[in-house]
Amino acid sequence: xxxxxxxxxxxxxxxxxxxxxxxxxxxxxxxxxxxxxxxxxxxxxxxxxxxxxxxxxxxxxxxxxxxxxxxxxxxxxxxxxxxxxxxxxxxxxxxxxxxxxxxxxxxxxxxxxxxxxxxxxxxxxxxxxxxxxxxxxxxxxxxxxxxxxxxxxxxxxxxxxxxxxxxxxxxxxxxxxxxxxxxxxxxxxxxxxxxxxxxxxxx
Numbered sequence: 295x296x297x298x299x300x301x302x303x304x305x306x307x308x309x310x311x312x313x314x315x316x317x318x319x320x321x322x323x324x325x326x327x328x329x330x331x332x333x334x335x336x337x338x339x340x341x342x343x344x345x346x347x348x349x350x351x352x353x354x355x356x357x358x359x360x361x362x363x364x365x366x367x368x369x370x371x372x373x374x375x376x377x378x379x380x381x382x383x384x385x386x387x388x389x390x391x392x393x394x395x396x397x398x399x400x401x402x403x404x405x406x407x408x409x410x411x412x413x414x415x416x417x418x419x420x421x422x423x424x425x426x427x428x429x430x431x432x433x434x435x436x437x438x439x440x441x442x443x444x445x446x447x448x449x450x451x452x453x454x455x456x457x458x459x460x461x462x463x464x465x466x467x468x469x470x471x472x473x474x475x476x477x478x479x480x481x482x483x484x485x486x487x488x489x490x491x492x493x494x495x496x497x
Contacts, residue, residue, distance in 0.1 A: 305385035313454035360403035
């Protein structure tokens with residue numbers, strides 16, 4: 295039986311959400327910037343520790359706030375499926391402090407909105423555009439400590455342009471989601487050979 299995991303990718307305009315997704319699925323990168331206007335769904339299949347998962351990756355257009363109720367989610371077509379996602383990737387541009395503030399706001403709203411869940415929903419904060427790190431607004435360590443220690447979220451930096459750590463971030467997220475699904479209170483995670491690209495089918 296193939297399990298399905300829904301992943302919502304959220305971020306401010308221009309942070310590189312779509313570039314990260316397309317690099318992961320299609321091994322493709324475009325220098326041209328095309329704003330995400332509507333919610334788009336990608337459906338790749340991946341292998342994690344010998345088990346196949348169908349992913350439903352939601353490329354979410356910039357939203358002013360996380361939908362606080364099911365009715366708000368379904369009234370705004372951009373947000374459909376966002377509240378019920380199994381995991382979240384919150385992307386910011388390491389050169390843009392405003393994009394980090396946006397992620398900070400959305401993360402808190404996700405936590406507040408889903409507080410009634412039986413277990414914490416997996417959230418991975420991703421610092422994109424690592425290839426431009428000379429222009430970053432603060433040191434990587436400062437952000438990593440805040441995200442991991444205070445927010446209790448995963449943290450990865452990547453470059454969609456050079457396909458650096460793109461595979462790692464999805465491997466990390468899927469590993470957390472699967473581990474929490476099987477053992478909600480287990481926080482120590484070991485990943486082995488996840489997301490083997492040569493065994494993925496794009497659907």
